[in-house]
Amino acid sequence: MSQLKRTLRLGLITATVLAVSACGGTTRGSEENTNPAGNQATGQADPDAPLTEGLDVAFLPKQVNNPYFTVADGGGKSAVEEFKGNYKEVGPSEAGASSQVSYINTLSQQQTDVIVTSANDPNAICGALNSARQAGAKVVTFDSDTKPECRDVFVNQVTGEGIAENQVELIAEQIGGEGEIAILSATPNATNQNAWIELMREQLKKPEYSKIEIVAVAYGNDEDQKSFQETQGLLRSYPDLKGIVSPTTVGVAAAARYLSGSEYKGKVALTGLGTPNQMREFVKDGTVEAFALWNPADLGYLAAYAGAALASGQITGAQGEKLEAGKLGEYTIGEDGVIVLGPPAVFDQANIDQFDF
Amino acid sequence: MSPLLQLRDVSKSFQAVRALRGVSLSLHAGEVHALVGENGAGKSTVVRIIGGEHRPDAGEVLLDGEPVRFSSPRDARQHGVAVIHQEPVQFPDLSVAENIFMGRQPLGRFGRIDRAVMRAEVARLFERLGVRLDPDRPARGLSIADQQLVEIAKALSLRARVLVMDEPTAALSSVEVERLFAVVRALCEEGAAVLFGSHRLDEVFSLCQRLTVMRDGTWVSTDPVADLSVDQVVRRMVGRDVSTLFPKQDVEPGDVVLEVDGLTRDGVFSDIAFSVRAGEIVGLAGLVGAGRSEVVRAVFGIDRYDAGEVRVAGKRLVAGSPSAAVAAGIALVPEDRRQQGLVMEMSIERNATLTRLKPLSRLGLLGGGRERRSAREWTKRLQVKYGRLADAVGTLSGGNQQKVVLAKWLATGPRVLIVDEPTRGIDIGTKAEVHRLLSRLAADGVAVVMVSSELPEVLGMADRVLVMHEGRITAELSRDEATEETVMFAATGQKEAAA
Amino acid sequence: MAGDPAAVNVPAPPTETTHGVLRSALVRWDTALLVVLAAVVVVAGVLVEGFASGRNFQFLLLDVVAIALIALPLTLIVITGEIDLSVASTLGLCSAVMGQLWVAGLPLELVVVLVVGLGAVLGAVNAVFVTKFALPSLAVTIGTLAAYRGLAFVVLGDQAVADFPFRWTDAASSTVADGAVPWAAVVTIVLAVVFGVVLHATPFGRSLYAMGNNAEAATFAGIRVARAKFWLFVASGAVSGLAGVYWTLRFASARADNAAGLELAVVAAVLLGGVSIFGGRGTLLGVLLGVLLLGAVRNALQLADVAADTLNIVTGGLLIASVVVPNVVAMSRTRLRRRPRHPA
Amino acid sequence: MSTRPAVSTAPPALSRARSVHQLWLAREFGIVVALGLLVLVTTLDNPAFLSPQSLRDLLLGAAILVVLAVGQTVVIISRNIDLSVGAVLGLVAFATGKLLSSAPGTPTVVAVLAGIGLGAVCGVVNGVLVAAARVPALVITLGTLYAFRGIDHSWAQGRQINASDLPRSFLGLGTATVLGVPVLAVIAVVVMLVVGFYLRSYRSGRELYAIGSEPAAARLAGIPVGRRVFTSFVLCGALAGLAGVLYAARFGTVDATVGTGIELQVVAAAVVGGVAIFGGSGSVHGAALGALLLTTIGSSLAVLRINPFWQQAVVGGLILAAIGLDRLLAVRAANRLRGRSSHGG
DSSP states (O other), rough: OOOOHHHHHHHHHHHHHHHHHTTTTOTTTSSSEEEEOOOOSSSSOTTTTOOOOSSSSEESSSSSTTTHHHHHHHHHHHHHHHHOOOEOOOOSOOOOTTTTHHHHHHHHTTTOOEEEEESSTTTTTTHHHHHHHHOEEEEEEEOOOOOOGGGGEEEEEOOHHHHHHHHHHHHHHHHTTOOOEEEEEOOTOHHHHHHHHHHHHHHHHHHGGTTTEEEEEEOOOOOHHHHHHHHHHHHHTTTTTEEEEOHHHHHHHHHHHHHHHTTTTTSSSSEEOOOOOHHHHHHHHTTTTTEOOOOOHHHHHHHHHHHHHHTTTTTOOTOOOOOEEEEEEEEOOGGGGGGEEEOOOOEEEGGGGGGOO | OOOOOOEEEEEEEEEEEEEEEEEEEETTTTTEEEEEOEEESSHHHHHHTTTSSSOOSEEEEETTTTTEEOOOOOHHHHHTEEEOSSSSSOOOHHHHHHHHHTOOOOOOGGOOOOOOHHHEEEEEHHHHHTTOOOOTTTHHHHHHHHHHHHHHHHHHHOOSEEEESTTTTOOOHHHHHHHHHHHHHHHTTTEEEEEEEOOHHHHHHHOOEEEEEEETTTTEEEGGGGOOOHHHHHHHHHHOOOOHHOOOOOOOSSSSEEEEEEEETTEEEEEEEEEEEOOOOEEEETTTSSSHHHHHHHHHTSOSSEEEEEEEEEEEETTTOHOOOOOOOOTEEEEEEEIIIIIITTTTTHHHGGGGGGHHHHHHHHHHTTTHHHHHHHHHHHTOOOOOOBBBBGGSOOOHHHHHHHHHHHHHHHHHEEEEEETOOOOOHHHHHHHHHHHHHTTOOOEEEEEOOOHHHHHHOOOEEEETTTEEEEEEETTTTTOOOHOOOOOOOOSSOOO | OOGGGGGGGSSSOHHHHHHHHHHHHHHHHHHHHHHHHHHHHHHHHSSTTTSSSSSHHHHHHHHHHHHHHHHHHHHHHHTTOOOTTTHHHHHHHHHHHHHHHHTTOOOOHHHHHHHHHHHHHHHHHHHHIIISSSSHHHHHHHHHHHHHHHHHHHTTTOOOOOOHHHHHHHHHHOOOGGGGOOEEEEEEEHHHHHHHHHHHHHHHHHHHHHHHHHHHHHHHHOOHHHHHHHHHHHHHHHHHHHHHHHHHTTTEEEETTTTTTTHHHHHHHHHHTTOOOSOOOOOHHHHHHHHHHHHHHHHHHHHHHHOHHHHHHHHHHHHHHHHHHHHHHHHHHHHEEEEGOOOO | TTOOOOOOOOHHHHHHHHHHHHHHHHHHHHHHHHHHHHHHHHHHHHHHSSSSHHHHHHHHHEEEEEEEHHHHHHHHTTTTOOOOHHHHHHHHHHHHHHHHHHHHTTTTTHHHHHHHHHHHHHHHHHHHHISSSSHHHHHHHHHHHHHHHHHHHHHTTOOOOGGGOHHHHHHHHOEEEEETEEHHHHHHHHHHHHHHHHHSSSSSHHHHHHHOOOHHHHHTTTTOOHHHHHHHHHHHHHHHHHHHHHHHHHOOOOOOTTTHHHHHHHHHHHHHOOOOOOOSSSOHHHHHHHHHHHHHHHHHHTTTTTTHHHHHHHHHHHHHHHHHHHHHHHHHHHHTTTTOOEEEE
8 A cells, every 4th residue: 555545545534533533522621630549647546546556657758868858757756766667768769740659559569558648740640649548548648739639638848938037037147138049949749839929029028128138939850060060050040149049958968069169159149958078067167147948857857747647546636636646745637637847947156066967 | 956846736725616726836036926717716715825824734735845834824824834825814903014024023021012113014015915904804805906005014024935916906006016926026036936816918928937837726837938828828727718609699689777976985886887788698897896796785785875876777776775675576696605605504495595585475474395396496406416405505505505595586587687706716618507507697687797807708708898997987998999998998997088 | 605504503693693582582581571570579569568459450551541542653653763852741731732722611521532642743843853854753752852852831830630531530540341451442452453463473573674774675665664663753752642541530620730751651661572672673562561561560569668769769770770780681691502613 | 807906095084084083073072062151141140150169169069970971981992891899989978987997097199009909890790790790780780789889888878078077188088289280170170181091092992992892893803802991991890989089078968868869960971971871992081071061061950059959861862862963973973884895895
């Protein structure tokens, strides 16, 4: 059969299929896209129930071998030991949106009681989480949330407002209350990053910050080299840039490293969210005055307790319930089953050496 | 005087084929020793053993009376033995100069290559050979003749004491041949020994002192050239009278089946025109590199052509499409059996049916043993000797491999059969079978085009002989006109239109 | 002498022998894989808690479906001696476009058709470079590997489109009669049968082996090498597009970085399945077994709480072993056979 | 007949050669032009792009990729490929960090040598498998890509080494400059020159080209193919090791994911730089230019504030363009050379 005929026929078939499918097809919004099975807090909470011993608690970070999560999960480990559970950490070696799914499946296969996870993608792991919950597991998300209907509780490191306030305050005093600033973020769709950036813009509307202007938002994709290049780009594109805010540990470290080696050192202020270990050097050499971060270990710690409480029936994840979290004390569950760790800690010359994470 | 290099009843076999049986040969310093024999007589194997590419299964090689066992071509070269191959393999990306000196480039300080010296060396060599090639051009795109010259230059650069030339002049113009001979003679005066393998008896007689004839992998005779006549030599080569060897019976040619008109491929061949009638065998003679294979490749659609056209039974053939050629009833038994004729790793059955997969399938599906039956039938018709149909075709002897190639094409029932070097490297017995087969096919009304470097074969088989030289047809000779001389004349372009 | 049938049994020179041994080894390769796979399943079933359950079986299949799908056309491509490294990027680009089209409000049925079509087009681009311009497929598809993934990000940035109807996303992981066999796996098996028949029982498939072993000889036999390869690359693209649809729906999220790096897993599976990277050898069954073996091993080790790092080492090791072992065996046998022929 | 010598005159041959040379000139010249245009456009948009600081950044950015590309070139020239360079870089980077953080006293030189050594060991693994087991490099290095990365991960166990753990002297390597030129860039250039010189002027170097150009002929010429290929992999590994050390020195923060997926960029750099993917031709400075071009694209996109997502797409396009161009030049050359010979015709 000749090429032409072949192609013609092919086209014909396609055309028909298109025609058929085009009419009366499923279009956006024409159907409910949430999982009916994805249910909210169920059953009755018994605040006085003791924490069950021997719970299997599994931590599933965005990516194993990521220092931040290693610390966070470490906190979780100590918590699990406190309430005599069995801790383990599993996870993919690269942070792909879907790479967590097979691990969740595995965990529910293993009849794990509590899954504490930080979602690479708010949707990708929803299905798996729900089937895990149907199989009896309690799901706690921390650091980055999934859709609310896919987990029991979300332990938020800090409220967006908290971060925004803190970051704007820091940069404002470092640049003396006026001038152009830029933001070096992680990836353009990192849920929390975008939320924070929005809230920072809100903050800057306040009269005392009227002279400060965000001229650009750059994305370093949480990669050293990319963040490096983006920082260069910012400084070059905006000659009279006064300061950079990088609310992500990788970004702020890369930016600091670039500044400390460049002519801009000391001239351009830098703050953001970073770990003391990464930033210590730059705080000491004066590249960075002060930066902030919650304590990841505490975050993991709290998440572990939340999970245990769920599994023991102390809480169900409903708003208003109280949660006793070991050394951290008592927390109250907010709407959508969100628990907030608390305001970030600020690190500077004075206190940085007291921290090691 | 004791021979410089000596073979003592050397034997060598490759799987099914016993290439050499008890061959002895001696080269003396200062002599040019001719080694003649038909293709497949074992010349190349002798050359390869001397050159260190093969090691003999039995017998020994002596250099200066000392037994030696060359581990590799490099080893042989280090012993002062150099070989010039008929179809050299070179490094297309590297310069001519580097091709000559690869692995032994002249070194300057700190062991780094001294390009100036290297270039000068090459220039001197080319001067001596009277070649005008830019040492710095890449080898890619060199004509066979130029590649030969580069190989010769390489051999010279080795200052070899024993120089082995396998058909070195096959692609050279007579001027170049003369120049080469001058060099060879000079070398001999310097005390080198040269083994000269060639089909061109006229050259052999003008250049060599002694001549060894081989046949079917055995030694036949060695005599001073002075005591020999061409006829004697030819008779020894073929082992019987030429006339009886090639039984082409005359058939009354039918209508024209294949017409080739003004076929041109720039820089390869130009303005090729001929036609073949049903029942006719047309020989396409000429030297290696004259463009014969290129012409038939273009006719069959392997290569594109820049001008002209090909007609089968009056219908114009789509250019550059083998499948179209097959559909039109053309079959090509290619020159290089191992590379082009067969898929060595595949079974005999698969190879034999490769050209007829569609007809053998039902509802688009193969199976039901139809392939096996067809393969068995055709291998039987051609008397292919094999163990199991499932054996890799590579395990067969050259002759049987060639039969498989023929089988897969005859199975398609072609109207035009083009055979390129149909009997290269196969034993006398099979050779005769092939020739009988070809003439029977002609008798059945198939139009046959036969490209062959073996003059006796062409002269014996062909009703008409077309002779090519450097991409042009320089003569068309009827059966009676065609003789060794007339063909060679036209083939070496010594007189345009020798006919 | 040459015609003497007995002569056929004389050992062949190295090259042929190697091939011979390799082939005979490969005839057994599928069987070997089957045995190993069975062994893995049994051992894991006994030692690893939770492995031998319908649900886990379902998870396992769901995990390998995408790889299996893409491996089908890739097998044919590798058998012809070419390679397509752009498959995962094609998947990603298709997923991204699928997201955008859905957002644009097109009916999902139409979107699916368009996306698969897009995949075919992307494959055709590879095909044109490889067959028309006669460029090495390795270089070409490394190029499109980067290009397609880049375009995927251009199309969708780092956004994720996630609001696909539940009915569809659920279907992607739903099982036949709510048993252990996902529908996706059924589709894959059907396609596998189609590709298997094409490869092993049609003139087209037969010609693929020929051109893989010796393209020149295939051309001289009147086989349209370029055309065959062209359609294979198109098929590869289309199937990758289909895999993109599956991936997007299964994870309910269209993203540019979907399946990044999956090409390595697929190539690994194909080679483990006994397909020669040089072309001319391999069976579709072998490849499917290879896919399952890799999947089963990973799944079992995961259940046994083996860290992801070790999984990678195992994958790499399996891949290397799958090519080194047959070679070494072949070479040693060759040596054994040749020794007597050198009374030196 | 007597006309023949007249036909075979020097001019055609020579001019032919010249044109062939020009083709090669053109090939690398092409990259330079592209590079120039890119810089020009970017600078027009934002003059700061040519500021010393920014140039320094460019060189810094390219240095590591250049080192890797040079190593890759050596392997590709001999008709092989090494996909494991990224993993090797990661492994070595972490190892270096580990070494220096646990023994801060270690002199930088030692650290560098250790890194190169470890890289070479990885190269040996590849080399042995490819040369001895006669398995295609693509497959082997794909496997070792997984394996080395896995080893790296299971060793790092999520630990990260931070700038503060590393001795200043070592970090200095990453930022120090001589006469305003970053040391890293200097190292890269030196590596390029040395390897380039080796490939051009030493027998074993030329033999690598020979092997890639026509393996059969190489064996006939008695070249120890196996040994040469082996060496090329060791060299490539060693350079990947060096790159790993430089990475650690430049970024200070090192974890197990360092250099993931960089192999693609490296191969891209080589191919864009005119190294034929199937061996035989190409030069290290071509590859280096390719690397510089790729990095420059990266940072000028950042400066032009073009959606950075375009970068990868552009790189892919470049690869296709490059191999397409090479093909075109080759065909042209072939047509020009076809059939012509020293004796006319």
